[in-house]
Amino acid sequence: MAGESTMDKMHQMRLSVMARACREREEAPGISEMGFDERLAMIVDAEWDARRVGKRMRLLRQAGFPGPDANAGGVRCDDGRKPDRAQMLEPSNCGWVHNHRNVIVTGASGAGKTWVSNALGVAACNAFYTVRYTRLPEPLGELAVFKDADWLKQRKKYIKCDLLIIDDWLLEKVESNEAREITEVIEARDRTGSLVLRSQLALSAWHAELGSGAMADAVIDRVVYKSHVIHIEGEESMRKRMGGIG
Structure with missing residues (x-):
């Protein structure tokens, strides 16, 4: 005793x-x-x-998810809508985070992309990886400024986590100085961390939204070639389905 x-x-x-x-x-x-x-x-x-x-x-709590209760098992896989459950199982096991690979989630507005990206982030937290969720305007607003001590601190938080989830990826065209900053973050994370990018745009449209040229090439080369792509199909908005409208 x-x-x-x-x-x-x-x-x-x-x-x-x-x-x-x-x-x-x-x-x-x-x-x-x-x-x-x-x-x-x-x-x-x-x-x-x-x-x-x-x-x-x-x-x-530190990840800052807008949907912290999201989970891969709760992703709706209705008829005529992708991804199916088999497509979600592979990324939800977090082997891609361990191997520093990426996931790209695309689809129309209201299709449920944010829920899917949050579900992947929650799975990573459950596997004890550090995760940060952000919308693209946030890092662009913080990094496309004078490079002082605060800038270095803000830049570090986007680089040091195991998984960075960027929502609203290329929702609006980025300026050349903004493209440069996000390129540097992606290059710094290339061998040390993973990304989830959630976008309404098909991959074929990314180049133009990044301003074309060498920086656009660099972002696409760093991200796309080592990514698992989840495209959510379906003509009816997931917000409408979940709300029981119509």
Whole structure:
């Protein structure tokens, strides 16, 4: 039986779950018949599980998803609409994040692209990868400015995470200085992280929206050749289906 001194030390070391588990196990039926190793394993497992749950919740909160309850299993796969469940299973296992590959989600407005991209991000958080969600205007507004200490800090947050999800990709044509900044971020992440790009535009239209030329070539070469593409089809808006309109 652990004494009060031992309990106090556990709390001081921020092992409060382990301390609580130790106290609860002392009163559990049949605990006296268990060996030391078995009892220790039960207490350590309680602390381990609690820390993993806490880490997962922290990653989800830091990611900044507009839809934190999104999940790959909840993606609607109605008749006449893609992706189907088989197409979602491969990226939802997060092997692509481990291998620093990308996912591109395309489709018409209201098709459910943001939900799919969020579901992939939530799956990555569940696998304990660091994720950041943003809309393209946000990094462009932060990075296409004078390069001071704050600029370096903002740039770092888009580079250091394991997975960067960019929503509203090329919804509007970007200026040459903006294209340069996003190119630098993508090149910096090329060997160290993954991207999810959510766009209404087909890949064939990207070049023109990036201003053509060498920078457009660089972005497309860095992203597209190592990407899994999910195109969501269907003439009826997912917002309309979910809202029960018509």
